[in-house]
Amino acid sequence: xxxxxxxxxxxxxxxxxxxxxxxxxxxxxxxxxxxxxxxxxxxxxxxxxxxxxxxxxxxxxxxxxxxxxxxxxxxxxxxxxxxxxxxxxxxxxxxxxxxxxxxxxxxxxxxxxxxxxxxxxxxxxxxxxxxxxxxxxxxxxxxxxxxxxxxxxxxxxxxxxxxxxxxxxxxxxxxxxxxxxxxxxxxxxxxxxxxxxxxxxxxxxxxxxxxxxxxxxxxxxxxxxxxxxxxxxxxxxxxxxxxxxxxxxxxxxxxxxxxxxxxxxxxxxxxxxxxxxxxxxxxxxxxxxxxxxxxxxxxxxxxxxxxxxxxxxxxxxxxxxxxxxxxxxxxxxxxxxxxxxxxxxxxxxxxxxxxxxxxxxxxxxxxxxxxxxxxxxxxxxxxxxxxxxxxxxxxxxxx
Amino acid sequence: xxxxxxxxxxxxxxxxxxxxxxxxxxxxxxxxxxxxxxxxxxxxxxxxxxxxxxxxxxxxxxxxxxxxxxxxxxxxxxxxxxxxxxxxxxxxxxxxxxxxxxxxxxxxxxxxxxxxxxxxxxxxxxxxxxxxxxxxxxxxxxxxxxxxxxxxxxxxxxxxxxxxxxxxxxxxxxxxxxxxxxxxxxxxxxxxxxxxxxxxxxxxxxxxxxxxxxxxxxxxxxxxxxxxxxxxxxxxxxxxxxxxxxxxxxxxxxxxxxxxxxx
Numbered sequence: 001x002x003x004x005x006x007x008x009x010x011x012x013x014x015x016x017x018x019x020x021x022x023x024x025x026x027x028x029x030x031x032x033x034x035x036x037x038x039x040x041x042x043x044x045x046x047x048x049x050x051x052x053x054x055x056x057x058x059x060x061x062x063x064x065x066x067x068x069x070x071x072x073x074x075x076x077x078x079x080x081x082x083x084x085x086x087x088x089x090x091x092x093x094x095x096x097x098x099x100x101x102x103x104x105x106x107x108x109x110x111x112x113x114x115x116x117x118x119x120x121x122x123x124x125x126x127x128x129x130x131x132x133x134x135x136x137x138x139x140x141x142x143x144x145x146x147x148x149x150x151x152x153x154x155x156x157x158x159x160x161x162x163x164x165x166x167x168x169x170x171x172x173x174x175x176x177x178x179x180x181x182x183x184x185x186x187x188x189x190x191x192x193x194x195x196x197x198x199x200x201x202x203x204x205x206x207x208x209x210x211x212x213x214x215x216x217x218x219x220x221x222x223x224x225x226x227x228x229x230x231x232x233x234x235x236x237x238x239x240x241x242x243x244x245x246x247x248x249x250x251x252x253x254x255x256x257x258x259x260x261x262x263x264x265x266x267x268x269x270x271x272x273x274x275x276x277x278x279x280x281x282x283x284x285x286x287x288x289x290x291x292x293x294x295x296x297x298x299x300x301x302x303x304x305x306x307x308x309x310x311x312x313x314x315x316x317x318x319x320x321x322x323x324x325x326x327x328x329x330x331x332x333x334x335x336x337x338x339x340x341x342x343x344x345x346x347x348x349x350x351x352x353x354x355x356x357x358x359x360x361x362x363x364x365x366x367x368x369x370x371x372x373x374x375x376x377x378x379x380x381x382x383x384x385x386x387x388x389x390x391x392x393x394x395x396x397x398x399x
Numbered sequence: 400x401x402x403x404x405x406x407x408x409x410x411x412x413x414x415x416x417x418x419x420x421x422x423x424x425x426x427x428x429x430x431x432x433x434x435x436x437x438x439x440x441x442x443x444x445x446x447x448x449x450x451x452x453x454x455x456x457x458x459x460x461x462x463x464x465x466x467x468x469x470x471x472x473x474x475x476x477x478x479x480x481x482x483x484x485x486x487x488x489x490x491x492x493x494x495x496x497x498x499x500x501x502x503x504x505x506x507x508x509x510x511x512x513x514x515x516x517x518x519x520x521x522x523x524x525x526x527x528x529x530x531x532x533x534x535x536x537x538x539x540x541x542x543x544x545x546x547x548x549x550x551x552x553x554x555x556x557x558x559x560x561x562x563x564x565x566x567x568x569x570x571x572x573x574x575x576x577x578x579x580x581x582x583x584x585x586x587x588x589x590x591x592x593x594x595x596x597x598x599x600x601x602x603x604x605x606x607x608x609x610x611x612x613x614x615x616x617x618x619x620x621x622x623x624x625x626x627x628x629x630x631x632x633x634x635x636x637x638x639x640x641x642x643x644x645x646x647x648x649x650x651x652x653x654x655x656x657x658x659x660x661x662x
Contacts, residue, residue, distance in 0.1 A: 099595070108591035120594055121433075122413065129413050131429060209595030 001318065002081050004291050006243050007092070014096040018056065026093055028085060029053045035079035035089060040322050040344050041072040049079045049089050052097060065100040071109065071335060073098070074344065075204040075327030076286040081318055090291075091204070091243070098206025115331035116207050119214070123196030124162040125331065134192035136164075136171040142182035147189035153226035155187040157252075159241070161234035162197050163365035169372065170365045173233055176394035177257055183271055183397055184264055188231070194221050198237035203244065205328030215245060222250065229253040231260055233390070235287035235364045236326065256288055258363045258389050262297035265304055272396040275307040280392070281357035282310065283348065283371070284320035285364035293318065298363050298389045305396045311355045313348075321348045325366035349374040353384060360386045400454035400551070402445045403510055405500070405518035405531075406473070408432035408463035412523070416631075423626045424490075434469045437519025441582040443589040444549055445517055446477050452551060455479045457510055461487040461611075468597075470606050475596040482507060486611040492624025493529035498614035500530070501537035506612050511538075512577055515551070515558065520544045520581030528581060535579035543574055544581035551576075 017023035029050065036048030046069045047055065055064040073094055080090040087093065102108065108116070118127035137144045147154055158181070163170040181188050199214035230252050232238050241254040261268060280302055288294045295317045302310055315321045322329075324336075324344030333343070349371055352360045360371055368386050375381040410416060410425060411433035417426035445456045457480040458473045460466050470481035484507075487499050505511050516538075521528040528544060535542035548561035558578060562570045574580075641648045656662045 099593075102593050103596070106590075107587060110588060113588070113591040116591065116594075127413060129415075131414060207593055209593050209598050213594055213598070 001293065002083070002086055003293075004091075004239070004243055005088075006246050008247060014100055017093070017096055026087055027053055027057050029057075029083075029087060030085060032084060034082050034084060038078045038082045040074065040076060040078065040324075040347075041341060044339065044341050045069055045072050049094065053093070056097070065097065065104055068101070068105060068109075068335075070094065070098050070101050071112070071205075071328065071332060072339070072341065073327055074286075074322050074324050074329035075201075076322035077291045078286075078322070081290050091239075095204050095206055095208070098204075099208045100206075102206040109332055109335040111331040111334055112205070112328055115328075116202060116205075116210055119197050119199070119202060120210055123214070123217075124166055125197065125201075126162065126166050128166045130193050130196075132193075133160075133165050133195055134190060136160075136166075136174050137178075137190075139171075140175045140178040142178050144178045145189045146192040147225050147227070148192065148194065150189050153228075154189045155228045156181075156189075156231050157222075157225070157227035157229070158188050158190050159195060159198065159230055159232040159234075159237055160190055161195075161232055161237045161365065163369075164233045165195070167365070167369060169368045172391055173365055173368070173388040176388065176390040177233055179394045179397060180261060180268070180390060184261075184267055189227075191221060196221075198232075198234070198240040198245075200236040200240035200244070201326065201328055201330065203240070204236075204326065211244075215240075215248060219245065219248060219250060222252075227252070229255060231255045231257060233257045233365060233388075235285050235292070236366075239287055239291065256292075256294065256363070258288065258301065259294050259297045261390070261393060262300050265300060268393070269304055271398050272304055272306060272393070273398045274396045276305050276392065276396055277307040278305075278359045278392070279309050279311060279357045280359040280361050281313050281352050281355045282316075282361045282389075283313070283323070283352065283367060284317055285362065285367060286320065286322050286326055288363050289320050290318050298361070301389055301393055302361060305392060308392075311357050313351045313355055315351060321351065323348055323364075323367045323370045325364075325370050330366055330370075343374065343377075345370040345374040346378060349378055349380060349384075353378070353380045358384055359392070360384055361389050361392060362386060363389050400448070400452050401513040401515075402448060402454050402456050403504070403513040403516045404438070404442050404445045404456060404458045404473075404478070405516065406438040406442065406458055406460040406469060407435050407519075407522065408460070408466050408469065409435045409522050409524050418629050418631065423629050425629070432464045432466070434466075435519045435522040437521055437582055437584075439519075439589040440585050441517040441519050441580075442473055442476070442478065443587065444582055444585040445515070446590065447585065447587070448515070448549065448551055449477060454514075457482065457513070459484060459504070459507065459510065461489075463489075467606060471600040472592060472597050474603075474605060475592045475600040476590060480509075480607065481605065482510065482607045482609055484609050484611050488611075488623065490524075490624070490626060493525060493527060493533055495614065495623040497530050497533035497537060499611055500534050502612040502614040503609070504538070507609050514576045515549075516540065516577070516579040517549075517582055518579070520546065520583045531579060531581040538579065540577055540579040541574050542579050542581065543572055545583045546580045547582075547584045548586050549580060549582075 036042045036050045077090045115125035164174040199211040203211035238256045371386040411431040419426040456478045458478045459482045462485045532542045550559045
């Protein structure tokens, strides 16, 4: 089982990679094709990871870097997870190649272009006002302090991240998290409009300059305050803070909301008294699940909810199916449709519906809009709802 | 082939605009500036022509908050020169602005004469779109506005310019160079430039700074516009949200239309 590890080289380039023995080791691929076979878009990609490595190794560099084929990589960590050589395809090699692809693309797909430009300008891909980043706090029902206003160190700095801060259904997740943190008596605060996107999806789609800019801005903000640890609702931000920011000096423990709450389940359990009566199937997100193997924690939380039964989909845990939103996929639906690619979230939702569950539980804010859309498209929205694990925990919480 | 592109910053309406205490200007506290969308298309059109004809592209923009980012981005996209003009009058109206530009542009080393001068045909703070034609008149150049495509035959000294009309009708015009064009759009959306390239442009520096020249007090310059008051529009009425089943809503819509004599 591949383990996620901290990136040690902050300014890795493809040229640099190919010039170092350690980098060339990344190309020590046995061309078995497992990556191509397991890739959810492997059947429609011209250059699968296997073929791409073969081309790079044989010197067909420009050929490998030309075209928009690699935009079909949704950074699901499937190739990384199943590679018998343990090569760091998803988080190291492919982003470096994509960075060169993006520099050569004559036209970046419009949705991706606006998401990246918005993230650079406003700190969020939706292009929402940075001043409204904490607008969701109104309606949280509990105090959500801004670290700037507290004027003292705090135990937990909660990075709400873009989709939970702005997207209306994501805000349900943010408000639920606030309620639970409050119930647990956690000393927490948020950054409000000082927070910007962590940038992980920009990095994985090859927009390293944008990622570097965001990382510098976020680290400068973190440096202004004293806090014990970071908490985030977004698995992509979790990865950024856990594995990429440390190369630039971030030295703080990082938790994802799901694992943070699971580790406090014994304090939480006596308060989880409201009978929910749901049949739930849990979707392992690629990042939290496959990349970080955090499979048990969300399930433990769900099993602790009164009146809940848990059923598994055919693909679960490390073998989960991607929602299609990672690595820029969130902003490439139109591009994929134009290419004739199937929507990965449709495939996942079909599997979820087949379980007969009435709730599809998730732990990544990208999945709520993706799966809700797919449920509507597939006509399953009268049988199933999508809920974040934190929303379900908060619902079971006694007032 | 030389192309001069004029760009300017406008208030970014992602933040709600507020009227300042003086009742005649925008509150600056949370005001951010963003490049005029039409000007981005003007730059894209220039870069497309550069790709085809090996033209040199010079970008000129009045000094404003965040304009450096725009100029560095233009350089990263492929503009050969980026020039920031300081001291241009702000908010003084189309005539005064055009007169100030007409006085300043000829003094910028190497900017004019250009075969093509491109600018956005409108901006959110100048929907009349008079700056470009007034500037063209002052510079003695032919002007075509609301342009959505430009093809150049540099050897023949002319450009073929397309404009869109209602009902999907396209008009094609031929204009002798040099000319000034007000750009509405172009054949493709403005290109994306990876931030690494923008950061490289910032590291390289290279924004030239030029002071505006005083406009001559000619009749064409007119009297600078004076803003007497500024106010948000008052809501005169509100939308009525119809509730109920599709059949109920359809009946209500039919009733409303009938009550207004539209059925």
